[in-house]
Amino acid sequence: MKNMKIRRMGFGFFRYLVLAILMVWICFPFFWTLLSSFKPAEEIFAIRGGIWPSYFTLKNYIWVFNNMDFLLTLKNSLIVSIFTALFSVLICIMFAYSLNKYNYPGKKLLVNALIVSQMLPGVLIIIPIFVVFARLRLVNTLSGLVIAYSTFSLPFSVLMLRGYLNSLPQSLEEAALIDGCSRFGAFWRITFPLIMPGIIAVFLFCFILAWNDFLFALILTHDNEARTVAVQLYNIATVQFAAGQWGGIMAESIIFTIPVVVVFVILQKNLVEGLTGGAVKF
Amino acid sequence: MEYIQVKIKQHRKKNRKNFWGILLALPGIITLILVLAYPLIKAFILSFQKYDLLKDQVPTFNKLNNFIKFFEDPNFLLYTKNTFIWIFFTVAGLFVVGITLALILSKDIKFRGLFRGLALIPWVTPPVVAGLVWRWMLDGQWGILNYLLLKFHLIKEPIVWLYQMPYVWICVIIVAIWKFFPFWYINLLAGLQMISKELYDASSIDGATSLQVFFYITLPMLQPVLFVLFILQIIWSANEFTMIWVMTQGGPGNITMTIAPLVYVTSFRYYRMGYGAAIGVMLMFTMIIISIIYINKVKQDVA
Numbered sequence: 384m385k386n387m388k389i390r391r392m393g394f395g396f397f398r399y400l401v402l403a404i405l406m407v408w409i410c411f412p413f414f415w416t417l418l419s420s421f422k423p424a425e426e427i428f429a430i431r432g433g434i435w436p437s438y439f440t441l442k443n444y445i446w447v448f449n450n451m452d453f454l455l456t457l458k459n460s461l462i463v464s465i466f467t468a469l470f471s472v473l474i475c476i477m478f479a480y481s482l483n484k485y486n487y488p489g490k491k492l493l494v495n496a497l498i499v500s501q502m503l504p505g506v507l508i509i510i511p512i513f514v515v516f517a518r519l520r521l522v523n524t525l526s527g528l529v530i531a532y533s534t535f536s537l538p539f540s541v542l543m544l545r546g547y548l549n550s551l552p553q554s555l556e557e558a559a560l561i562d563g564c565s566r567f568g569a570f571w572r573i574t575f576p577l578i579m580p581g582i583i584a585v586f587l588f589c590f591i592l593a594w595n596d597f598l599f600a601l602i603l604t605h606d607n608e609a610r611t612v613a614v615q616l617y618n619i620a621t622v623q624f625a626a627g628q629w630g631g632i633m634a635e636s637i638i639f640t641i642p643v644v645v646v647f648v649i650l651q652k653n654l655v656e657g658l659t660g661g662a663v664k665f
Numbered sequence: 666m667e668y669i670q671v672k673i674k675q676h677r678k679k680n681r682k683n684f685w686g687i688l689l690a691l692p693g694i695i696t697l698i699l700v701l702a703y704p705l706i707k708a709f710i711l712s713f714q715k716y717d718l719l720k721d722q723v724p725t726f727n728k729l730n731n732f733i734k735f736f737e738d739p740n741f742l743l744y745t746k747n748t749f750i751w752i753f754f755t756v757a758g759l760f761v762v763g764i765t766l767a768l769i770l771s772k773d774i775k776f777r778g779l780f781r782g783l784a785l786i787p788w789v790t791p792p793v794v795a796g797l798v799w800r801w802m803l804d805g806q807w808g809i810l811n812y813l814l815l816k817f818h819l820i821k822e823p824i825v826w827l828y829q830m831p832y833v834w835i836c837v838i839i840v841a842i843w844k845f846f847p848f849w850y851i852n853l854l855a856g857l858q859m860i861s862k863e864l865y866d867a868s869s870i871d872g873a874t875s876l877q878v879f880f881y882i883t884l885p886m887l888q889p890v891l892f893v894l895f896i897l898q899i900i901w902s903a904n905e906f907t908m909i910w911v912m913t914q915g916g917p918g919n920i921t922m923t924i925a926p927l928v929y930v931t932s933f934r935y936y937r938m939g940y941g942a943a944i945g946v947m948l949m950f951t952m953i954i955i956s957i958i959y960i961n962k963v964k965q966d967v968a
Binding site for chain 1: 683685686688689690692694696697700701703705707708716762766769770783784785787788789790791792793794795798799800801802807809812843897900901903904906907911925926928929932938941942945949952956
């Protein structure tokens with residue numbers, strides 16, 4: 384009995400040790416980015432002097448906000464992400480509602496197509512999209528990016544919202560219909576408010592998808608007219624590797640990540656439920 | 666007569682309902698066809714064509730030449746091997762990290778809520794930022810990792826992590842695991858919470874050890890979730906471009922070049938659209954075949 388207890392304690396200690404190692408690995412990059420973004424430029428490279436900066440400075444952030452490229456691409460990123468989210472939500476509500484409420488031939492096939500289409504390689508699909516967009520003069524335009532992102536986010540969002548709709552009892556809308564509501568009235572007054580958390584989750588999912596994307600923006604844009612922050616950030620760090628600007632790059636990384644974090648903190652519960660409940664279930 | 670009329674009316678009503686249903690789905694279906702289905706077919710056709718944007722005005726058919734060319738490429742084996750290394754180690758690592766963290770954070774420990782929140786940090790980090798930050802930390806001259814390792818005398822000379830075999834592979838895989846594990850962990854945590862407590866109670870009365878509980882209760886009960894996670898991750902890893910590209914661009918040389926970035930390089934560095942599409946199509950079909958084999962095998966095991 385005593386032996387067992389000791390073993391339990393050893394196991395408990397082991398558990399905390401593993402957790403500690405994993406947590407350091409998970410959190411350190413974030414901590415390091417934040418710290419570096421407040422470091423004076425001369426200490427970014429002279430790391431030999433120690434990890435902690437001798438004083439904190441906002442110079443890196445000032446550099447970022449004085450950078451015209453960043454401001455232009457930030458504007459592009461915001462426009463593209465917001466319009467992608469709005470456009471997707473609109474199409475997605477209609478699509479998910481139709482899948483949930485109506486029966487028509489080919490519906491099952493449609494759902495399967497949605498599941499499978501999430502697995503297509505982006506690098507392959509982008510080749511013909513680029514060829515077609517080039518012909519339609521959609522390359523290097525914001526609308527081109529919005530069209531591409533809305534479609535790419537659609538399968539996941541529709542399946543996610545369908546999950547929400549499926550969890551509501553059909554009798555709710557039926558009751559409203561019997562009481563003399565029109566079909567649209569029943570949807571607008573009963574279903575819509577109830578699936579609001581799902582709609583917000585879809586909106587934010589699409590926003591983040593467009594905000595984070597790198598591959599499509601890299602290929603479909605070639606200057607500040609339509610370039611997004613993801614590509615600009617990659618460019619300053621890789622292509623035009625501005626010597627000594629790693630502090631600025633870290634500051635821009637923090638600014639670029641903040642919207643995602645904000646969105647996430649607001650909707651953590653919805654997003655996690657959507658991920659684990661709606662979309663992954665085949 | 667009346668009966669038939671009622672039937673007709675019902676039928677019409679049903680048809681009208683169908684009509685509305687299809688109408689509502691139509692905008693979505695049209696966008697999907699235009700930006701997914703059509704490009705997919707077009708990519709398939711392109712893979713049989715020669716279409717070099719720098720030389721050719723229009724694509725011309727060249728039979729199976731694109732595919733043959735890829736098989737004859739001296740680096741063909743390297744790319745294939747790289748892709749399998751990449752898929753295998755990311756999936757295995759994600760499984761280990763995901764399940765370890767889910768198991769620990771499903772127990773009653775102090776500050777559980779805080780840890781559960783912190784574990785989602787990689788998920789909210791945009792992929793480009795994740796790649797760049799890690800690249801900065803792994804920098805040979807100024808990276809924090811070398812600094813710490815030198816300070817604690819774990820290494821004698823700084824290591825140029827991203828330019829040396831085998832470190833570059835290890836680093837890229839660990840960073841990819843860092844970025845993608847939250848999805849595994851969230852789903853596995855949700856799966857663990859579905860397992861009824863009675864099962865654990867019964868096994869502890871029978872005197873099962875923790876390892877036995879894990880292998881005979883936890884893992885089998887998680888099988889449905891794991892099945893979906895494995896298949897999704899195999900496909901996602903195979904298609905992953907951003908993490909590799911931001912960290913190494915497939916380099917140094919071709920050491921970390923997998924098929925997905927190769928398709929990008931072929932199509933958008935050298936503008937060989939047909940050849941790039943052919944490589945991409947092969948990647949896709951390989952993944953489809955692997956998925957089918959895997960799904961069938963799991964079905965057999967269950968039955």
